[in-house]
Amino acid sequence: MCGVAGYCGVDSSEDVGRSILTDMIGALRHRGPDDAGAYVDGNAGLGHARLSIIDIGGGHQPMSGERDATWIAFNGEIFNYVELRQELIAEGVQFRTQSDTEVILRLYEKLGGRCVEKLNGDFAFAIWDRTRRELFLARDRMGVRPLFYTTVGGTLYFASEIKALLAVPGVSAELDPIALDQTFTFWFPLAPRTHFKGISELPPGHILVARDGRTEVSAYWRLDYPEADDPLDGDEAAITEEVRALLVDATRIRLRSDVPVGSYLSGGLDSSLVTAMAKALQPDRLTSFSIAFEDAEFDESAFQDHMVKALATDHHRFGCGTRDIAEIFPSVVRATERPMLRTAPAPLFLLSRRVHENGFKVVLTGEGADEVFAGYDIFKESAVRRFCARQPGSHSRPMLFKRLYPYLPGLQNQQPAYLEAFFKARPEDLHDPLFSHLPRFRNTSAAKVFYSPEMARELQGYDALAELRERLPQDFSRWHRLSQAQYLEAAHLLPGYILSSQGDRVAMAHAVEGRFPFLDHRVVELAARIPPRLKLKGLREKHILREAARDMLPTAVGNRPKQPYRAPDAQAFSDPSAPAWIASSLSAERVREQGYFDATAVAKLDAKRRAGRIAGYRDTVALTGILSTSVWHDSFCQRKNETNVTFLGGHHASSRHAAIAGR
Amino acid sequence: MLQAVTQPSLDDEPIAPAVRAFIEENFLFRSNSAELLDDQSLMAADLLDSTGVLELVAFLEERFGIVMQDAEIVPENLDSIRAISAFVARKRSS
Numbered sequence: 221m222c223g224v225a226g227y228c229g230v231d232s233s234e235d236v237g238r239s240i241l242t243d244m245i246g247a248l249r250h251r252g253p254d255d256a257g258a259y260v261d262g263n264a265g266l267g268h269a270r271l272s273i274i275d276i277g278g279g280h281q282p283m284s285g286e287r288d289a290t291w292i293a294f295n296g297e298i299f300n301y302v303e304l305r306q307e308l309i310a311e312g313v314q315f316r317t318q319s320d321t322e323v324i325l326r327l328y329e330k331l332g333g334r335c336v337e338k339l340n341g342d343f344a345f346a347i348w349d350r351t352r353r354e355l356f357l358a359r360d361r362m363g364v365r366p367l368f369y370t371t372v373g374g375t376l377y378f379a380s381e382i383k384a385l386l387a388v389p390g391v392s393a394e395l396d397p398i399a400l401d402q403t404f405t406f407w408f409p410l411a412p413r414t415h416f417k418g419i420s421e422l423p424p425g426h427i428l429v430a431r432d433g434r435t436e437v438s439a440y441w442r443l444d445y446p447e448a449d450d451p452l453d454g455d456e457a458a459i460t461e462e463v464r465a466l467l468v469d470a471t472r473i474r475l476r477s478d479v480p481v482g483s484y485l486s487g488g489l490d491s492s493l494v495t496a497m498a499k500a501l502q503p504d505r506l507t508s509f510s511i512a513f514e515d516a517e518f519d520e521s522a523f524q525d526h527m528v529k530a531l532a533t534d535h536h537r538f539g540c541g542t543r544d545i546a547e548i549f550p551s552v553v554r555a556t557e558r559p560m561l562r563t564a565p566a567p568l569f570l571l572s573r574r575v576h577e578n579g580f581k582v583v584l585t586g587e588g589a590d591e592v593f594a595g596y597d598i599f600k601e602s603a604v605r606r607f608c609a610r611q612p613g614s615h616s617r618p619m620l621f622k623r624l625y626p627y628l629p630g631l632q633n634q635q636p637a638y639l640e641a642f643f644k645a646r647p648e649d650l651h652d653p654l655f656s657h658l659p660r661f662r663n664t665s666a667a668k669v670f671y672s673p674e675m676a677r678e679l680q681g682y683d684a685l686a687e688l689r690e691r692l693p694q695d696f697s698r699w700h701r702l703s704q705a706q707y708l709e710a711a712h713l714l715p716g717y718i719l720s721s722q723g724d725r726v727a728m729a730h731a732v733e734g735r736f737p738f739l740d741h742r743v744v745e746l747a748a749r750i751p752p753r754l755k756l757k758g759l760r761e762k763h764i765l766r767e768a769a770r771d772m773l774p775t776a777v778g779n780r781p782k783q784p785y786r787a788p789d790a791q792a793f794s795d796p797s798a799p800a801w802i803a804s805s806l807s808a809e810r811v812r813e814q815g816y817f818d819a820t821a822v823a824k825l826d827a828k829r830r831a832g833r834i835a836g837y838r839d840t841v842a843l844t845g846i847l848s849t850s851v852w853h854d855s856f857c858q859r860k861n862e863t864n865v866t867f868l869g870g871h872h873a874s875s876r877h878a879a880i881a882g883r
Numbered sequence: 884m885l886q887a888v889t890q891p892s893l894d895d896e897p898i899a900p901a902v903r904a905f906i907e908e909n910f911l912f913r914s915n916s917a918e919l920l921d922d923q924s925l926m927a928a929d930l931l932d933s934t935g936v937l938e939l940v941a942f943l944e945e946r947f948g949i950v951m952q953d954a955e956i957v958p959e960n961l962d963s964i965r966a967i968s969a970f971v972a973r974k975r976s977s
Contacts, residue, residue, distance in 0.1 A: 630934040637957040638936050641926060666929035669912060821912035828909065836934025 222281070223248030223269040223728075224293040224367075225384045226346050228355035228430045229375025231263045241267035244377075244384040251295070251380060251728045257281055259291050263375075264348045264355060266293040271731050273297070273581055274478050278317035282348075285325040289350050292328075294321045295380050296343035296365045297735070299473040304338060328356070333427055336440050340473070340741065344380060344422075355430040361441045362588070362739045363411075363424030363715025366724055370419045376430045381725075382416055382557045386856065393856035394418075395849075397678045400559060400816065404845060405665050405684040407561050408716035410691065412437075415558050415852065424715045441741070442693065443711045445703035445748050456767070459750055463743075464768040470740035471497040474584060481735070482507040482580045484571070485535065487523030489762065489769065489780060490586025490595070494737055496772045498584055499531045508533040509575050509583065511567045514541040517627070518786055523777060530774050538574045540567045545792040547799050550851045555729040556721045557856070559849040561664065561841040564787045569726040576730040587723060588738035591710040592747040593765040594755035595782050599705050600624050601643070602656035603756065606701075609645040618643065623759070627783060630836065653692055654685060656705035661685060667842035670817045670825065688712070702752035710744070789844055790834040805850035814853045817846055898947070899968040905942050906964065910935055921965045926958065936961065943967070949974040 225244035227237075237260035245256050245267040252269030259266045259282040268281040274297070282293045298304070301320035304327065309315065313326050320341075327335035328347050333356055342364035347356040357378055359367045369378040372390045379385050386393055396417040399409035412420040422428055425441035454462075475481050475498060483495040485508040499506045508528065513519040521537070528535040545566045552569045553560065575583055590596045601624055608617045618639035625631045631639075642659070649658055661684075671679070696704060727734045737743070747755070750764055757763035761782050769778055793802050804810060806826040808819040825843060828834050834843055899921065907914050910930040925931040931939070939961060940951050949971060960970040 630937060633937060634933055635953055635956045637959075638933065641958050642933055662929060663932060666932065669929075818912075820914075824908055824912040833909075833938070836932045836938070838929075838932050838935070 222271050222295045223251035223380040224295045224346055225379040226266040226293060227375050227377045228264040234260050237265040240388060241265050243387040244379055245269050247383040247387045248380055253731055266291055266346055266348055268293040271581060275317050275319035276478055279319040279321055281321060283321050285329050290325055291348045292321060292325050292345060294324060294345035296341055298323055298339050298341035300340040357422055357428040359422045359424055359426055361425045361741045363719055367422040368419055374433055376435055382419055385419055397675060398682060401679050402684045403559055404668050405661050445699045447698045448700040456754055460764060460767045463764055466743055466746055467737060468497055470737040470743050472501050474735040474737055475501055477582050479581050481582045482509055484583050484585040485510045485524055485527055487520035490589035492527045492773055492777045493769045494584050494586045496531055506533045508535045510537045511571050512537050512539050515788055526774060526776060536578060540570055542788045542792040542795055544570060550801060553848050553851040554855045556725045559845055559852050560721055561845045563789045563792055563844060565721040565726050567787050568722050569729060572727045572730040572732040575732045582733045585734050585736055588736050591714050592738050592744055593762045594702060594706055595762040597624050598656060599702060599756055600759050602705050605643050605645050609650060653689055653696055657708050663837050664841055666838040667845060670821050670842050672815055672818045675816055700752045702756055790840045793843060794829050794832050794834055805847050816849055822846060898971050899964055902967050903964050922963050924962050926962055943971060947971050
C-alpha cells in the first residue's frame with residue numbers, strides 16, 4: 221500500500237521532472253513512509269511512496285520490466301498474485317522479485333491493458349510503456365484505492381490523492397459548485413467529478429490511456445444485475461454454501477502479507493464474520509481493533525466483548541467521545557479532501573491511528589457487506605414505502621417505519637399521520653428509478669436552504685437527481701427493485717462516500733491498509749446474481765449472508781438486527797467546550813469571505829447550535845456540511861487576492877505549491 | 884381563527900406572527916421572508932423533518948400554554964402557518 225503520482229505530456233528536463241515528482245510524493249508521504257522513488261523518461265515520470273507489505277526487500281518502486289521497456293508505480297494489493305505468478309512461470313516468464321507489483325508488470329507485458337481483467341485486488345497503478353510512449357492508468361473495480369488526475373499546459377498529472385496534484389505548479393484549488401450541490405444531495409460528488417474544479421477522479425473499474433497529448437478513459441468492468449425474472453439457478457442451501465466458500469476464499473487471499481494482518485471488529489455481523497473467518501484461517505494469532513463510543517446511543521462494546529470472548533482475539537479497544545470527534549474533524553477533512561455531511565469518518569480516522577501505533581499496517585474490515593448482501597435500512601424502507609403506497613390512509617402500515625428505525629428516537633415518537641407523510645411515496649415517485657433513495661436525497665437537499673444567493677444563482681437550473689438518473693445503466697429499469705437500490709448504494713455511495721471517506725483515506729492517513737473480503741469482485745458478482753428474496757427476506761436483511769455465517773458466529777451476533785455504524789454528529793459540535801475552530805468557521809465574516817453559504821442563515825443555525833438544539837437530520841447535515849466546507853476551503857483554497865474574490869469569480873492563485881506540499 | 888382575533892384576551896398575542904417567527908428562525912433560517920406564504924405546506928417546502936415536528940410541538944406547547952394530544956399531531960393541524968395558527972386559536976378558546 222502506497223501512494224503513486226506522475227505525469228505524461230510535454231517534454232521537460234530530468235531535473236524539472238524529478239523536482240515535481242519529489243513535491244508530489246512529498247504530499248503523499250503519510251501513505252508510504254517506508255520508501256520513496258521516482259523515475260523520469262523525457263515527457264513522462266512516475267513517483268512512488270511505499271508502505272512495505274509484500275516482498276519487503278524486493279518491492280522498490282517505480283519498478284521496471286523486461287529491458288526497462290515498461291515501468292510501474294502501484295498502490296494496492298493483488299490478492300491473487302500467487303496464482304497469477306505460477307501461471308506466468310508455467311508459461312516461461314521469469315521473475316526477479318516475489319512482489320505482486322512485478323506480476324502486474326509481467327501481465328501487462330503479455331496482455332497490455334487487458335491485464336486488469338485478471339487481477340483480483342484493490343489497486344490504482346500507472347504503467348509507463350516506453351515502446352508505445354503511452355501512459356496506462358487503472359483503478360480497481362469497486363473503487364477501494366483512489367486515483368485522481370488533471371491536465372495543465374498539455375501535461376496530464378495523476379496521483380493517489382489530490383494533495384499531490386495541488387503540489388504541481390499551475391494547479392490550484394477552487395470549489396466546483398456542482399460537486400457541492402451533489403454532496404448536498406447524495407453526500408458525495410458523482411465521479412469523475414471531485415470538489416476541486418478541473419480535477420477528476422478515475423472512476424472505479426476504469427482505465428485511462430494517455431498518448432500523444434490524447435487521453436482516453438474507458439470502463440473495463442461494471443456492476444451488473446440480472447433482469448428481475450432471471451435470477452441465479454439453484455436452491456437456497458446450494459447458494460448459501462457457495463457464498464460461504466467464496467467468502468472464506470476471499471478472506472484467505474486477503475491474509476496474504478509479509479506483515480501481520482489485524483481485523484476491525486465493530487460487533488456487527490459483517491466485521492464479526494470477517495474476524496471469525498480470519499481467526500479460523502490463522503488460529504495462532506489475530507489482533508482485533510474496535511471503537512467504544514462514550515455515548516450509549518452509538519456504542520457496540522457489549523457485542524464486541526461477545527465476539528472477542530468467542531474468538532479469543534488479542535483485542536484493542538479505544539474510547540471515542542464527542543470532544544475527540546470535534547477536535548480531529550479538520551484533520552479528517554484534510555485527509556479526505558472533501559466537504560462531508562457526516563462525522564462518521566472521524567472515529568475511523570482515530571482508529572487507524574491506534575492501529576498504526578500498535579505496529580499494524582494491514583486490517584481486514586467488514587465494509588461492503590451491506591451493499592453487496594442488502595443490509596442497509598434503506599432497502600427495507602423502500603419496500604415498506606411501496607407496501608404503504610398500496611393502501612394510502614392505512615394507519616397500521618406506516619407503523620412499520622418505527623420497526624425499521626428502533627435506534628432513532630425522533631422517529632419513535634412520531635404519530636402515524638406524520639410517519640405516513642414523511643415516507644409517503646408521491647404518485648410520480650413510484651416510477652422513479654431513484655425511488656428507494658428519494659427520501660434520503662430530498663431530506664439531504666433540504667440543507668441547501670443555507671446556500672448563499674450567489675451559490676443558488678450559480679446552480680440555477682442544475683438538478684443533481686436528473687444527472688444521476690441520466691447516468692444509470694441502460695438495463696437498470698429491467699432489474700429487480702432491490703437490485704436497483706443496491707446498485708445505487710454499491711456503484712455510487714460505496715466508492716463515492718464510504719470507501720472515500722471511511723475507507724482508504726482515513727486508514728491511509730496513518731499508513732494503514734484496509735482489506736475488504738466482501739468487495740472481492742467474485743463475491744460481488746455472485747451476490748448480484750442471488751435472487752433478491754434471499755437477500756432481503758421479508759424484513760430480514762442480509763438473510764443469505766446470515767445463513768452462510770450460521771456456523772461461524774455465536775447466535776446472538778449472527779441474528780443481531782442491523783445497527784448502522786453512526787457517530788455523534790451535531791452533539792460533537794454543540795458542546796459548550798467544543799474547540800474554537802467551530803465558532804470561527806461559522807462566523808459571519810468567514811462565511812461571507814468564502815461565499816458558499818448565507819451568513820445570516822448560518823448565524824441562525826449557529827444560534828441553534830449554541831443552544832444545543834440541533835437534533836434533526838436536516839440541521840445536522842447542514843451544520844456538518846457547512847463546517848467541513850469551511851475547513852476544506854481553508855485547507856486547500858489559497859487566495860492571493862484578498863479583495864472580495866469569490867469562489868465563483870474563477871480566480872486562480874498562481875502557486876499552490878508551498879501551501880499544500882507541507883500539510 | 885376568527886374567534887381568536889375577535890375575542891382577544893390579555894394573555895393572547897397574535898399567533899401567526901409568532902409562529903412565523905419561530906419557523907423562520909428555526910426551519911427557514913431567514914427573517915421576514917417573502918418565500919414562505921401563510922398557506923404553504925411546510926413539508927412540501929422541505930422545511931419540516933421528523934425532528935422538526937417535535938420541535939414545533941414543543942414550541943407551541945411552551946409558547947401558547949397548550950397541551951397537544953397525540954391525535955392532534957397531524958399534518959392537518961401543523962402543515963402551514965395558517966393551519967397552525969387556527970389550531971392554536973381553537974385550542975386556546977376551548
